[in-house]
Amino acid sequence: MIPTLHTKRLTLRAPALRDFDAYATFRASDRASFVGGPNSRSEAWHQFCALLGQWPLRGYGRWIIADTETDAALGTTGLFHPEGWPECEIAWSLFAEGEGRGIAFEAATAARAYAYETLGWSSVISCVAPDNARSIALAQRLGCQFEAPFEHTEYGRLDIWRHPSAEEVTQ
Amino acid sequence: MISLTGCPVLETERLTLRAPEAADFPHLAPFVMSDRARFVGGGADKDITHAWRVHAILTGHWALRGAGVFVCVRKDTGAPVGSMGPWYPEGWPEKELSWTVWDEAAEGQGFATEAMRRIRRYAYDDLGWTTAVSYIDAANARSIALAERLGCVLDGTAHGPHPDDLVYRHPSPSEVAQ
Numbered sequence: 001m002i003p004t005l006h007t008k009r010l011t012l013r014a015p016a017l018r019d020f021d022a023y024a025t026f027r028a029s030d031r032a033s034f035v036g037g038p039n040s041r042s043e044a045w046h047q048f049c050a051l052l053g054q055w056p057l058r059g060y061g062r063w064i065i066a067d068t069e070t071d072a073a074l075g076t077t078g079l080f081h082p083e084g085w086p087e088c089e090i091a092w093s094l095f096a097e098g099e100g101r102g103i104a105f106e107a108a109t110a111a112r113a114y115a116y117e118t119l120g121w122s123s124v125i126s127c128v129a130p131d132n133a134r135s136i137a138l139a140q141r142l143g144c145q146f147e148a149p150f151e152h153t154e155y156g157r158l159d160i161w162r163h164p165s166a167e168e169v170t171q
Numbered sequence: 172m173i174s175l176t177g178c179p180v181l182e183t184e185r186l187t188l189r190a191p192e193a194a195d196f197p198h199l200a201p202f203v204m205s206d207r208a209r210f211v212g213g214g215a216d217k218d219i220t221h222a223w224r225v226h227a228i229l230t231g232h233w234a235l236r237g238a239g240v241f242v243c244v245r246k247d248t249g250a251p252v253g254s255m256g257p258w259y260p261e262g263w264p265e266k267e268l269s270w271t272v273w274d275e276a277a278e279g280q281g282f283a284t285e286a287m288r289r290i291r292r293y294a295y296d297d298l299g300w301t302t303a304v305s306y307i308d309a310a311n312a313r314s315i316a317l318a319e320r321l322g323c324v325l326d327g328t329a330h331g332p333h334p335d336d337l338v339y340r341h342p343s344p345s346e347v348a349q
Contacts, residue, residue, distance in 0.1 A: 002173060017235050020261075045261030046228050053231030055173045057193045083196075083223030153218050 002055050003118075005063065007110045010103065012063035012077065015052050019064050022073040023048050026095045034132040035093060036155060051076065060119060062091060065098065065107040074098030077107040079115055079124075086150050086160060089127045090115065092138070104138055112142070116166035123165050127158040136161075143168075175233050181241065181293055183285045188241035191230045191254065195242050198251045199226055202273035210308040211271055229254060238298055240269060243286045245277075252277035256290045257298065263332050268294060268303045268341065270317065278313075284320050291321070295344040303341040306331040315339075322346070 002014035015023075027037050027044035039047065055061035062078030075098045080091035090111050094104045115121045126144060128135045136159075144161035152158055163169075178190035200222035203213040213225070233239035240256040255270040268291060270283050294300045305323060307314045315337070323339035331338050341347075
């Protein structure tokens, strides 16, 4: 069972088939250009499968960010750790419906708290494309510091942003 | 530990059929990164990141569709020989029964035939499928031979997801039960 997290306005829950249309719409849009898109609906299906499939393979993964009141899917966030990644990262993608209300910050904060408090990790990163100004702004708002670039075989250059440690967050 | 729920374990004489697990990756990855996988989206030009994604996709399909491919494990050695079973991604015209033999050394011993006969019964009896197809690239002679061994016949009226696919239709539930 994939755990469910609650924040003030949001529910982070297991991705389900009913979320696929919202996910595929995001994947087909320019909003996905920093995460390997835009993608066809068929490519989006495989990406959505892989999003779910990481949970049993790693024991952690990414949630759908749902509006607690309506259950509408507003984005994804969580612990993304495919092969070829420098280490596990906190990833986030916001669908158009989720824009402009601090939702990614609220959701990513909950994902980080889960990594530190439930999984007991001491440190975590986020990987951001160097020209993704909005995500860089969010990383900075989360207290991340730029650490180093790395070169991914498919996505090209990504920058590693290091989050405040578990100790620093709880202070 | 997070685990897939509702995934049955099936048995044949020589094989245990179960959902994909993390420990399968060292067996799956070399197959995906070889030209033996060229008919199923892999190939010698693919890297480990692609192989990982394939592993996650096979696993996640179970969660989204309530069924998926089984990893077929040899009872005598404990080694996974391939992944086979229900496959129904977005854009597929019909529900498919798919197969891939990961380990070249396991070919030619009837493992895929043995597993597929059991999985086809599961699709009909437990999942309630009324028909099943397998989509096979016209150049994939080994898979065509397996389809024929399983009693499949070429269905010239149906279309596959890709232009070069042949559509092999499996014997119906009542034909299999006879």
